[in-house]
Amino acid sequence: MLEFPLYTSLCEWFVSTLPVEHAAISTLGEPFELETVCASDAVAAELERIQLDGGAGPCWHAKATGTPALLPDLRHGEDFSWPAFVDAAESFAVRSAYAFPMSVGAVDVGVVDLYATRAHALDSREVEAAWAMADIAAVRVVDHLLSNLGASSPPAGSPKRSIHQATGMVMAQLGIPSDDAFVVIRAHAFATGRTVSDIAEAIIRREIDFSA
Numbered sequence: 001m002l003e004f005p006l007y008t009s010l011c012e013w014f015v016s017t018l019p020v021e022h023a024a025i026s027t028l029g030e031p032f033e034l035e036t037v038c039a040s041d042a043v044a045a046e047l048e049r050i051q052l053d054g055g056a057g058p059c060w061h062a063k064a065t066g067t068p069a070l071l072p073d074l075r076h077g078e079d080f081s082w083p084a085f086v087d088a089a090e091s092f093a094v095r096s097a098y099a100f101p102m103s104v105g106a107v108d109v110g111v112v113d114l115y116a117t118r119a120h121a122l123d124s125r126e127v128e129a130a131w132a133m134a135d136i137a138a139v140r141v142v143d144h145l146l147s148n149l150g151a152s153s154p155p156a157g158s159p160k161r162s163i164h165q166a167t168g169m170v171m172a173q174l175g176i177p178s179d180d181a182f183v184v185i186r187a188h189a190f191a192t193g194r195t196v197s198d199i200a201e202a203i204i205r206r207e208i209d210f211s212a
Contacts, residue, residue, distance in 0.1 A: 010025060010037075010038055010137050010140060010141070011023040011024060011025060011038040011039055011040040011044070012040055013133070013137075014040070014112065014114060014130070014133060014137075015040050017129075017133065018114065018122065018126055018129070018130055018133075019116065019121050019122065019126065020098075020114040020115060020116040020121055020122070021043075021115065021116055021117050022039075022040055022041055022043045022044035022047070022094070022114070022115040022116075023039070023040045023044055023112065023113065023114050023115070024036055024038065024039040024040065024044040024045065024047065024048040024112075024113045025037045025038050025039075025102075025110065025111070025112050025113070025137060025141060026048050026051075026052060026059060026110050026111055026113070027109060027110035027141070027145070028052075028059065028060070028063050028108075028110050028111060030108075030191075031107065031190060031191040032109070032110070032145055034052060035052075036048045036049070036052065037110070037141055037144075037145075043092045043094070043115065044113070044115060046088065046092070047085065047088060047089060047092070047094070047097075047113070047115060048113060050084055050085055050088050051085055051113075054084050054085070056081075056082050056084070056085065057082050057085040057099075058071055058080075058082075058085070058097050058098070058099035058113065059099045059110075059111040059113050061080065061099065062099035062100060062101045062111050063101055063108065063110070063111055065101075066101055066103075067101065068098060068099060068100045068101070068127065068130075068131055069097075069098070069099040070098055070122075070127065071096060071097045071098065072096050072119060072120045072121070072122070073095065073096060073119040073120060074086055074089055074090065074094065074095055074096060074097060074119075075090075075095065075119070076119075089115065092115075093117050094115045094116065094117060095116060095117055095118050095119045095121075096115070096116045096118065096119050096120060096121045096122070097113065097114070097115050097116075098113070098114040098115075098116075098121075098122055098127065098130065099111050099112070099113050099114075100112045100113075100114075100130055100131050100133075100134035101134070102134050102135070102137060102138035102141065103135075103138055104138050104139055104142045104183060104184050104187045105170075105174075105184040105185075105187060105188050105210040106188060106191075106210060107142070107187040107188060107190075107191045109138045109141055109142055109187075110138075110141065112130070112133070112134045112137055114130060139176075139180045139183050139184075142183055142186070142187045143183045143186075146183075146186050146187065146190055149190075160197065160200075162197060162200045162201055162204060163182075163185070163196060163197065163200045165200070165204055166185060166199070166200035166201075166203040166204055167181045167182050167185065167200075168181075169203055169204065170182075170184050170185060170203065170210060173209060173210050173211035174210055174211060184210060185199050185200060185203070188208070188210075
């Protein structure tokens, strides 16, 4: 079972768990800001900056397609026409890059970018593990961002009946713990400009089903 990490160690979690040297996590605009959330080191931070500033690179491809962007060999792989990114990666001795989209429920969160100094750093099983880790990271990032923005948090004391019921339904839909299910509800409320109570009621009425 994947261990749920502390927010401050998310990028280090990827580096310490997978055979990569650099990792970064970025949000790529709506409903959040365009920014790098964390980077394991200066190399990862610079490669993120180049992608975010230029609007091109594996992170944007992963966001657009909703599937991982896998570049196992930057020297001999498919040409995505990202010369600035490829040149920068080469200058840092990065040979392979992997980008995994993050989402919470129906909300696009951003992307986890992994960089390695050897080609074909991740095998198929490690790619699957990285994508599963990205799902965990997404919940943690959203919880952190919404808390910093002052978005709705759990009510004091016992939760309202509708929120409690809706949280249970999301737990069943997605097979996740209650805390994560509530983050899904909060994220959807934030993204749609509605209140948590409104979203909870819509879930109970089955107008919203995150498993669909």
